[in-house]
Amino acid sequence: MYPEQMLIPMRQELTRYGVAELRTAQDVDATLKDHKGTTMVVVNSVCGCAARNARPAVAMAMSHGIKPDAVTTVFAGQDREATERAREYFVGYPPSSPSIALLKDGEVVFMLGRHRIEGRTAEEIATDLTGAFDRFCAPVASASAV
Secondary structure, eight states: OOOHHHHHHHHHHHHTTTOEEOOSHHHHHHHHTTOOSEEEEEEEOOOHHHHHHHHHHHHHHTTSSSOOSEEEEEETTTSHHHHHHHHHHSTTOOOOSSEEEEEETTEEEEEEOGGGTTTSOHHHHHHHHHHHHHHHTSOOOOGGGO
């Protein structure tokens, strides 16, 4: 585990944009269990360039017109219990730090693992995220509106 003082700027890089921290397994369950709608879970990380680009990408994506109903984060290597619990919801995906999951009604519909973050710019990652927001978070037009 890293000294908490060292992580404060990395945490704030997300929380200042309204991303809610989930610090315990109970926090994760309260947010994800039986949740209807869309939730983005950012697995934050200290690790070098991948995390360095993932956090700004999330910030860019948060300015998009269409967003998930809830945007949350767990911190790998620090809030271990919360991170392990969040990963239990990512059925079919191996643990990855950093990573960004988009869940709809409790099911992962989009996942960016480290292999799709590392070596890419924040802008490229944000484009992937906003594309997923448009696809999975946009309101469904009712048949009567047609």
